[in-house]
Amino acid sequence: MGETTGFLKWERQSPSHRPVPVRLRDWKEVYEPFDADELNRQAGRCMDCGIPFCNNGCPLGNLIPDWNDLVYRNHWKDAIERLHATNNFPEFTGRLCPAPCESACVVGISSNPVAIKQVEVEIIDRAWDEGWVIPQMPSVKTGKRVAVIGSGPAGLAVAQQLTRAGHEVTVLERADRIGGLLRYGIPEFKMEKRHVDRRVAQMEAEGTEFRTNAIVGQNIDIDVLMATYDSVVLACGATAWRDLPVPGRELTGIYQAMEYLPLANKVQHGDMEVSPINVSGKHVVIIGGGDTGADCLGTSHRQGAASVTQLEIMPQPPEKRGGANPWPQFAMVYKVTSAHEEGGERLYSVNTERFIDDGSGRVRALLIHEVEMKDGKFVKVEGSDRELPADYVFLAMGFVGPDKGSWLDKLGVELDERGNLKRNDTYMSNVPGVFVAGDMGRGQSLIVWAIAEGRACAAGVDAYLMGETTLPAPILPSARPLV
Amino acid sequence: MMRVCHLDTCPVGVATQNPVLRARFSGKPEFVVNFFEFIAEEVREIMAELGFRTIEEMVGHSEILNTKTAVEHWKAKGLDISPILAVSQNPYQQTMYNSVAQDHGLGDALDNELMARATKSIETGEKIRFSSPIMNVNRTVGTMLGNAVTRRWAGAGLPDDTISIDFKGSAGQSFGAFVPKGITLRLAGDANDYVGKGLSGGRIVVRPDSATSFAAEDNVIAGNVIGYGATSGEIYLRGMVGERFCVRNSGATAVVEGVGDHGCEYMTGGRVVVLGPTGRNFAAGMSGGVAYVYDPQSVFGAKVNYELVELESLSSADLDELQAILTVHVTETESAVAAKVLGSWATESANFRKVMPRDYKRVLEVMADAKSNGLNEEETLNRVMEVARG
Numbered sequence: 001m002g003e004t005t006g007f008l009k010w011e012r013q014s015p016s017h018r019p020v021p022v023r024l025r026d027w028k029e030v031y032e033p034f035d036a037d038e039l040n041r042q043a044g045r046c047m048d049c050g051i052p053f054c055n056n057g058c059p060l061g062n063l064i065p066d067w068n069d070l071v072y073r074n075h076w077k078d079a080i081e082r083l084h085a086t087n088n089f090p091e092f093t094g095r096l097c098p099a100p101c102e103s104a105c106v107v108g109i110s111s112n113p114v115a116i117k118q119v120e121v122e123i124i125d126r127a128w129d130e131g132w133v134i135p136q137m138p139s140v141k142t143g144k145r146v147a148v149i150g151s152g153p154a155g156l157a158v159a160q161q162l163t164r165a166g167h168e169v170t171v172l173e174r175a176d177r178i179g180g181l182l183r184y185g186i187p188e189f190k191m192e193k194r195h196v197d198r199r200v201a202q203m204e205a206e207g208t209e210f211r212t213n214a215i216v217g218q219n220i221d222i223d224v225l226m227a228t229y230d231s232v233v234l235a236c237g238a239t240a241w242r243d244l245p246v247p248g249r250e251l252t253g254i255y256q257a258m259e260y261l262p263l264a265n266k267v268q269h270g271d272m273e274v275s276p277i278n279v280s281g282k283h284v285v286i287i288g289g290g291d292t293g294a295d296c297l298g299t300s301h302r303q304g305a306a307s308v309t310q311l312e313i314m315p316q317p318p319e320k321r322g323g324a325n326p327w328p329q330f331a332m333v334y335k336v337t338s339a340h341e342e343g344g345e346r347l348y349s350v351n352t353e354r355f356i357d358d359g360s361g362r363v364r365a366l367l368i369h370e371v372e373m374k375d376g377k378f379v380k381v382e383g384s385d386r387e388l389p390a391d392y393v394f395l396a397m398g399f400v401g402p403d404k405g406s407w408l409d410k411l412g413v414e415l416d417e418r419g420n421l422k423r424n425d426t427y428m429s430n431v432p433g434v435f436v437a438g439d440m441g442r443g444q445s446l447i448v449w450a451i452a453e454g455r456a457c458a459a460g461v462d463a464y465l466m467g468e469t470t471l472p473a474p475i476l477p478s479a480r481p482l483v
Numbered sequence: 484m485m486r487v488c489h490l491d492t493c494p495v496g497v498a499t500q501n502p503v504l505r506a507r508f509s510g511k512p513e514f515v516v517n518f519f520e521f522i523a524e525e526v527r528e529i530m531a532e533l534g535f536r537t538i539e540e541m542v543g544h545s546e547i548l549n550t551k552t553a554v555e556h557w558k559a560k561g562l563d564i565s566p567i568l569a570v571s572q573n574p575y576q577q578t579m580y581n582s583v584a585q586d587h588g589l590g591d592a593l594d595n596e597l598m599a600r601a602t603k604s605i606e607t608g609e610k611i612r613f614s615s616p617i618m619n620v621n622r623t624v625g626t627m628l629g630n631a632v633t634r635r636w637a638g639a640g641l642p643d644d645t646i647s648i649d650f651k652g653s654a655g656q657s658f659g660a661f662v663p664k665g666i667t668l669r670l671a672g673d674a675n676d677y678v679g680k681g682l683s684g685g686r687i688v689v690r691p692d693s694a695t696s697f698a699a700e701d702n703v704i705a706g707n708v709i710g711y712g713a714t715s716g717e718i719y720l721r722g723m724v725g726e727r728f729c730v731r732n733s734g735a736t737a738v739v740e741g742v743g744d745h746g747c748e749y750m751t752g753g754r755v756v757v758l759g760p761t762g763r764n765f766a767a768g769m770s771g772g773v774a775y776v777y778d779p780q781s782v783f784g785a786k787v788n789y790e791l792v793e794l795e796s797l798s799s800a801d802l803d804e805l806q807a808i809l810t811v812h813v814t815e816t817e818s819a820v821a822a823k824v825l826g827s828w829a830t831e832s833a834n835f836r837k838v839m840p841r842d843y844k845r846v847l848e849v850m851a852d853a854k855s856n857g858l859n860e861e862e863t864l865n866r867v868m869e870v871a872r873g
Binding site for chain 1: 484485486487490492494495496501503504507509
């Protein structure tokens, strides 16, 4: 763009990672600062495509070539304006997003894609440092009141959009701190929680009201909410975890990832000295080869685990895109996350048959075997049984949908065939005035999709309250990633 | 996808000469076949939904178009496009397409007669020269004759002047279009637009009738866009012509005694000699070839578009080349201005300016250097590409 042959002159570079022994001790984010001149070159690798597929790879429709060019030309303040134009929280996505934009980057067809995510996080970090991120006060007050249940990325995006549109927004969070999975699902080493605090402070200054320990169905009555607010947005996530109902599941030492990770974050917040689930000196097995599994891996190492083994039922993905996974689809390739750099063993194509008791009701080992895919089903490889010793087992096998509290029945919202909340094209459920944003309607997904849903849902709420809206709606509820 | 075909940076190696990028091309002809099969299949599906068996059956049925979104689009507000979308009335059940075959009038073309007279030469390559009158209803004269020569002798054509035709009169548009090597068309009179369009090795001469009394170099002899896209051959015009002379010429040599605006636009190769005034924007987008412009009053410099070219003085090799071209021009057209220039060559030759594209010059230098160093074709090409990318 600024440099038409940049992608030929400069290879993709990423920031180096801090030494493993250091980062395991301080729990802070793993990246070293990135050289400013190198970042400038990385932004210059953008090719200014006639049709930038990164725009479509990103559900937010981030204006990636625009801000790449602005960074290349050192127009940082313009860059954050273009970035904030489509993304409320680039400091979250810049750290945590698996970057479908980079999978769709046209440079990536035949070489390594532009380091879009790095450029993004540098833009927003610099903007905070320079004091360019200030509260954007609404210019009008509509007098309408909106309750947002859930303070994850979807809920926060809905709330910020609607507050800025002039509505009086209250965010209800059942946990003791704001942020949802950003707060208690994401370990400190992937995103330091000061980033959430800083953004919430901006939102409070803009006028969004936050209430923690507000549990609908316990200390909050949904009927009262419905009567008090002009609209209610449900953004409670897909928190119902997938379990592994095999013999021995009830043994002590077997936990869900989302039972384990929040406690570690609470230690980082100073709520307690040591986590009640502490794997120091213990042998850990993580079932599930995804990002949540990697989060358990990094957390276990930081707690001083003796060994960590991560199990995945699927075969090891290829180093490069397979033929059935062409550009610009999300690249299903073998990844070494920062947590994997720190140690641990990964086993692929293995299934857990049962957990073995140590005789006192604690888990001692897993009985596992290899599997192979036959006619779309996993079939046991006979004779491959073996015991895998484990003091702790963490289940990180994904989420099956929203938690279905009785208050949802009381509210009368309909579910779709997958057990998610049904909504129309404006994100409204079958109950008038009740909207659904994020994983609660979509099923488990990415932060970037949650923000996109939140923005689009806010447009639906605004139109419902005011008769018309000028808020952007980047995606329809039916939009799906290109895979 | 990229829309950078003009920047030589095509990342998938399609529209680029850069060997690094070309190596990234991973396509196969079968993919295109496959793609078009999918298009055809989808078209069939849509047609089946609509109840049509053939494309022909669909012609004229604007009533089945889904026009609502387009008509109601805010940009289309206030426009009544119903006449465009009107379903044509067809009370006599005529076919809705190609009801009357188009008559190109080829049977009446002058070329039929020329081909008949040159039959033997076309077949054997025997030399022939004959005359024919011409009128402005005779368009594209020489093209079908040229086609006959190319069918028989393929790309090499015939030796120069094998078939020579002397015309007298006023030629219609596209006189001598696409004429191949071996054919010479001489016209005494004048011509319309597109003389020598796509000229492919043939020779074309246009001069005023010998009975005229005016000064040829002060009068217009032919129209616009002469020599458009010519690849090789020669054009000699005794007199001035209109705009866009030799636009996209890639290899022909052309002499003229004055041009309108945008002369040598987008030219990529060949030689142009202008013996009189030029319009503005000369050499816009000219990336190759050379133009010599006679400029005794030193006014040409202000007419040039300098984006890609520079003005130079002529080297001795240039002067030799120019003198040879002008000598042929005098022989063919009895040009007064060219004869005068050649007559005082020692002084007049200093009045020529050479229009030279900058990148073209660098490439020529690299190629000459590569040749003297005995580099092979691929090494030479790589050097050229390095220079061309700057």
